[in-house]
Amino acid sequence: METDCNPMELPNNTGFEDDSDYRDFEGTDVKDMRLEAEAVVNDVLFAVSNMFVSKTLPCAEDVAYINVETRERNRYCLELTEAGLRVVAYDFDQTDDRLQTPYHETVYSLLDSLSPAYREVFGNALLQRLEALKRESQS
Numbered sequence: 001m002e003t004d005c006n007p008m009e010l011p012n013n014t015g016f017e018d019d020s021d022y023r024d025f026e027g028t029d030v031k032d033m034r035l036e037a038e039a040v041v042n043d044v045l046f047a048v049s050n051m052f053v054s055k056t057l058p059c060a061e062d063v064a065y066i067n068v069e070t071r072e073r074n075r076y077c078l079e080l081t082e083a084g085l086r087v088v089a090y091d092f093d094q095t096d097d098r099l100q101t102p103y104h105e106t107v108y109s110l111l112d113s114l115s116p117a118y119r120e121v122f123g124n125a126l127l128q129r130l131e132a133l134k135r136e137s138q139s
Contacts, residue, residue: 071117
């Protein structure tokens with residue numbers, strides 16, 4: 001099951017509005033990958049054991065690194081760029097230049113390929129959300 005939708009709604013306030021490190025990006029078309037990485041983490045944290053933006057590996061305007069531990073207890077370091085997301089190491093805060101993994105357009109498809117437990121949790125959350133919408137429309 002591959003899906004590009006998020007069953008959970010994102011909060012309106014991401015907490016970055018008051019952070020002086022991000023004020024320079026207001027009103028510009030610059031895409032800061034650290035902000036993108038934080039949004040990715042917020043989207044799917046409910047469906048994995050642990051996920052956070054790396055504080056060890058350098059984040060820049062064009063790249064960020066995300067550490068994720070699946071519910072199966074497998075650890076990965078993900079690279080986020082304009083090309084998408086890909087696994088760059090099989091542990092937190094690491095990169096392995098010899099590792100040649102494919103890019104995924106979304107975090108959903110990447111995690112779907114890595115973790116059957118993610119797929120199950122995500123699918124159940126999606127089903128619950130759809131059932132809630134159905135109940136709301138019937139009342």
